[in-house]
Amino acid sequence: MNFFTEAKSLVKENIRDYGMYIALLFIMLTFSFMTDGLFMSSRNISNLLDSTGYIAVLAVGMTLVIVIRHIDLSVGFAAGFMGAIAAILLTKAGVPVYFTIPIILALGIVIGLFNGLLIAWFGIPAFVATLAGMLIFRGALLQVTEQTGTIIIRDKAFNAIGNGYLPSIMEVNGLHLLSLILGALFIVFYIYSELSTRKNKIKYQFEVVSKGIFTLKLVLVSFIIAYITWILAGYNGFSWTVVIMLLVVAIYHFLTKKTVLGRHIYAVGSNPEAAHLSGINVNKITYIVFGSMGMLAALSGILFTSRLQSATTTAGTLFELDAIAAAYVGGVSSAGGVGKVSGAIIGAIVMASLSSGMNLLGVGISYQYIIRGGVLAGAVIFDVMTRKKRG
DSSP states (O other): OHHHHHHHHHHHHTHHHHHHHHHHHHHHHHHHHHTTTSTTSHHHHHHHHHHHHHHHHHHHHHHHHHHTTOOOSSHHHHHHHHHHHHHHHHHTSOOOHHHHHHHHHHHHHHHHHHHHIIIIISOOOHHHHHHHHHHHHHHHHHHHHTTTSEEEOOOHHHHHHHHOBOOOSSEETTEEHHHHHHHHHHHHHHHHHHHHHHHHHHHTTOOOOOHHHHHHHHHHHHHHHHHHHHHHHTTTOOBHHHHHHHHHHHHHHHHHHHSHHHHHHHHHHHOHHHHHHTTOOHHHHHHHHHHHHHHHHHHHHHHHHHHHTEEETTTTTTHHHHHHHHHHHTTOOTTSSOOOHHHHHHHHHHHHHHHHHHHHTTOOHHHHHHHHHHHHHHHHHHHHHHHHHHO
16 A cells, blocks of 8 residues: 555646656557557557657757757748758769768757857847747748759768668568667666666765566556567567667756766746856856757758758748747756756647647548647646746
8 A cells, every 4th residue: 555655746746747658658658559550560660759759859859948048030041941952062062971960960059059149149139039040040041042942852861860770680570679778778777777777876875766567667667668678579679760769868867967067057947036146157157058059950960961862942840839849848847947858759649649630530630730739838837837836
């Protein structure tokens, strides 16, 4: 009885963190039932994750931007513009892919730092500064693509980023061996990370959950990772898009949870004035976060352009709104100071799952927008209500 009481109390106290996982599980089970299992097929889950990649990467950066109480409306067309520049470098300039990608990522950092300069140095509200950027990059995208309308990319290495998969090495009962090995390594890494965190908390006399609840959490999360790995291994295995997405999450999770920089970012988001008085350079944090956002916008543009194998005049349309929606659904607080990069990925998958499931059911596009808007509104209402209860 104590076990169930503790589990109930744990979920209630951490509903912001667990709510999105519960919602994703509910959505997947519902669509799987309504589509007679088609939603959870290997092919559909693989395509769902691949189509989520470029938004999920943006959502990670957007989460940190919202955490420090700002917004970035320029990332959509910035991603489209930088994807077009990548296409021009590859096709017209003949720049090799291994030079093109670092150039585009560096360009993204410069663009992000410029946004940070407008906001931190000149004091322009982030909404206005990035809205101006959105218009500028929309025009720039049209300018660089107006001659051909679409720039076709025939570089196989570049196109593999958005459409290729890890080599299987060999198959075991129809399952890709390398993907199975990677899935097992993810589980080992997750368990090691959790055990290390728990050990450190006990060492410094922080409160931790009981061994029973902790073990249950490890088993459930490991099962989810194993199940998704099994599904993907039954199709083409892990795609390069999924690998890049996981790497981004791992790197940013480490930066935000294990480094001084991460603690400073959340301190600035919680209370900028107090952070400044405690010696934190708020402007520097703003530069770093927006520079990071620009780099991830560049990566998003690369993923999207390589997936389409071309640069188009409409690339980047509504990307910023999808990223903002994913961040909020993933648990970032509208008041700043609260939000996890892992939550951003879950939020992106939730929104993509809704679209995928409704497409399989033949739901009209008009109703899809209404439902997705309702989910976003519900996520923000949930955020406001939980903050009131804590307050």
